[in-house]
Amino acid sequence: MKEKEDNSLKKKEETSLTNADYQRNRLFKKGINLMADEKLEEASRTFEMLLRTDPNDVEAMLKLGYSRFHLDDHSEAMRVYDRVLDIDITNSEAWNLKSLVFYEKKNFAKALDSAEKAIDSDPTYDMAWYNKACYLSLLNQIPDSLESLKRSIEIDVKNARKAVKDKDFVNVRTEEGFKRIIEVVVIESLRQGYHTIGAIVWTTFLSKEDTQKCLNELIEKGLVIKSHKRQGFNQMIPIYDLEPEMGKKLGVKKRGLLGPKTKTKLTAPVRNLKEIGLAVQSIKSSIQDENVEQTLSNLQTFIDPAMCGEQMIEEFLEEHRDIRLYKVRLQDRGEDFLIENKRKMLEFFDNIEIRVTKKLRTNIT
Numbered sequence: 001m002k003e004k005e006d007n008s009l010k011k012k013e014e015t016s017l018t019n020a021d022y023q024r025n026r027l028f029k030k031g032i033n034l035m036a037d038e039k040l041e042e043a044s045r046t047f048e049m050l051l052r053t054d055p056n057d058v059e060a061m062l063k064l065g066y067s068r069f070h071l072d073d074h075s076e077a078m079r080v081y082d083r084v085l086d087i088d089i090t091n092s093e094a095w096n097l098k099s100l101v102f103y104e105k106k107n108f109a110k111a112l113d114s115a116e117k118a119i120d121s122d123p124t125y126d127m128a129w130y131n132k133a134c135y136l137s138l139l140n141q142i143p144d145s146l147e148s149l150k151r152s153i154e155i156d157v158k159n160a161r162k163a164v165k166d167k168d169f170v171n172v173r174t175e176e177g178f179k180r181i182i183e184v185v186v187i188e189s190l191r192q193g194y195h196t197i198g199a200i201v202w203t204t205f206l207s208k209e210d211t212q213k214c215l216n217e218l219i220e221k222g223l224v225i226k227s228h229k230r231q232g233f234n235q236m237i238p239i240y241d242l243e244p245e246m247g248k249k250l251g252v253k254k255r256g257l258l259g260p261k262t263k264t265k266l267t268a269p270v271r272n273l274k275e276i277g278l279a280v281q282s283i284k285s286s287i288q289d290e291n292v293e294q295t296l297s298n299l300q301t302f303i304d305p306a307m308c309g310e311q312m313i314e315e316f317l318e319e320h321r322d323i324r325l326y327k328v329r330l331q332d333r334g335e336d337f338l339i340e341n342k343r344k345m346l347e348f349f350d351n352i353e354i355r356v357t358k359k360l361r362t363n364i365t
Contacts, residue, residue: 024050024057027075031063035310040067062093074101084303092121096128098133108138122328126155134168145169146177151183155328156321160184166207179214187242190224195239215240272311273360280353283357287345292335299327315359319352 034043065080099114129152136145
């Protein structure tokens with residue numbers, strides 16, 4: 001009889017815990033949705049309700065601070081971030097968000113100090129590196145700014161496109177290093193199949209003048225070729241393409257009238273998907289064995305355009321970005337990172353494997 005009572009109590013306790021988690025997650029999701037709808041006052045009240053239940057809910061605190069920050073309540077945002085750091089002094093997100101408060105107050109030296117603390121906690125935090133580059137530019141520390149910006153782009157190439165229109169980099173725009181970042185953005189636009197000045201301006205957010213200047217320099221370097229095509233009866237417009245050999249190395253994506261052209265042969269997609277499937281099996285094995293060197297090699301398989309990289313970009317773009325980030329973090333932290341994230345990485349590649357299987361069935365059918 002006592003055993004049954006114990007089991008009954010255990011079930012009630014588990015149900016209670018589950019309900020508590022459910023209520024917390026439901027309220028947290030509500031707050032996120034309110035933030036997405038820009039109802040920041042309501043979002044703040046929702047996160048405050050959560051904190052009354054659990055004053056140490058770091059995720060709720062970060063979102064509360066973010067909401068207050070965008071309501072221009074900088075002192076309250078700073079107070080919340082400091083509470084997070086009282087709980088976890090190594091919280092990189094709190095340090096990075098705190099740097100933005102100092103930035104808004106135009107205290108760039110303190111903003112820089114906070115961004116550096118975020119990087120100390122997580123050396124692969126691309127936005128902390130990006131923000132550090134901004135603050136260094138504003139403090140007129142040009143070489144260091146470019147180095148930080150380069151580091152943020154190595155972690156996530158999207159930061160290059162963001163940088164070319166960011167006013168915080170006004171002090172470094174004339175530097176050779178920044179010009180190379182603009183070149184990266186223009187080359188990527190050409191690689192994606194945009195060949196006219198107007199299309200490149202539209203996809204990169206560069207000015208027409210900067211785009212034209214960059215293309216001229218790329219032509220002089222032999223990386224881009226210029227031709228013309230007829231538009232209407234009398235008008236000829238300039239067309240820009242990657243130099244053929246460079247195009248082969250980068251994997252040019254050709255576009256049709258309605259976007260990227262699809263491959264007409266069935267065998268190539270099926271073969272490529274099978275190669276991705278085999279690569280998934282290999283990396284799951286190396287992750288399971290906690291083999292850092294082999295896992296890095298297997299991650300490169302998904303990134304290298306000569307291997308599965310091009311197909312990954314076409315079929316699994318978001319996952320391709322995550323894999324690049326996994327590689328950077330694994331290079332920085334080695335075995336510690338692999339052990340800490342083993343389960344998460346295995347689930348990540350399990351999901352890719354499931355999607356590969358579904359795509360194979362569709363293609364074969």
